[in-house]
Amino acid sequence: MTVDAKPVAELPDPRDYGLAVVGEEELPAELTSLVAEVRSLVDAVAHTRAGDEELSAARASVAEAAARLRGGPRHEIGTMVRHIRDGGRVEYGTLTNLVAGPTNAAAPPLRLDTAPEGGLRAQVRLNGTYQGPPGLVHGGWLAALLDQALGAAAGAEGMPGLTAHLDVDYRRPTPLNTPLEITSRVTGTERRKVFVAAEIRHGGEVTAEGTAVMVRIDLPGEEGA
């Protein structure tokens, strides 16, 4: 396959695209621990067997917490977060990305790191919030996780882009509440197209796999490249 997508030696800085950037290390521990608590809260709400009185008291506590959190300075929509990964690799993601945003409590705690064998690897455990069929992860979420891993693999090679085409195969049921391994890598490039592949494994067995065509975003000064 032709390899002429010109990966850049250093990732483009999102500020060159007019996007705000915050360093992951600048996020207060109080915020990231609040996010973890809310993830657990959503799972608890979904599966609670509490009685009416407890439910009512919990609703009031949650409403009070929400009122405390509204207002005040907020990161604008589209703010990017800068991660410093293993070996000093810099990676940018959207701060509130639904699949991997560190301040988005609706996202699982997903952290894709460089894999020794090349590409990216993450381990993630999905709680009951992510249920589709009984006891199993929702197929749409598996596709979302694959999409994220595929996009991140292209980005990690200096070729950030948007997903143009995504293929997903579900090979085996993917269980909830157990460690899952996600791997992804670039398999080829052709002009602005970046071909990527990813898998989700449970107990070493592939439960879902995907391939995608990412179309590289134009870098400043490279319009039409």
Ligand SMILES: CCCCCCCCCCCC(=O)SCCNC(=O)CCNC(=O)[C@H](O)C(C)(C)COP(=O)(O)OP(=O)(O)OC[C@H]1O[C@@H](n2cnc3c(N)ncnc32)[C@H](O)[C@@H]1OP(=O)(O)O
């Ligand atoms: C620093 C900040 C970081 C920021 C980085 C952030 C990355 C986050 C990634 C997360 C993953 C997502 O969820 S992304 C969100 C979901 N995806 C989207 O919203 C994308 C919506 N689609 C689009 O905006 C557009 O269709 C694009 C950008 C994908 C392509 O439009 P375009 O730029 O005009 O490019 P175009 O000339 O049409 O196509 C370029 C090449 O790709 C091929 N191509 C186009 N579409 C397809 C397709 N569906 N399937 C196969 N191939 C296709 C064409 O044939 C051509 O190949 P050839 O002629 O060269 O052979």
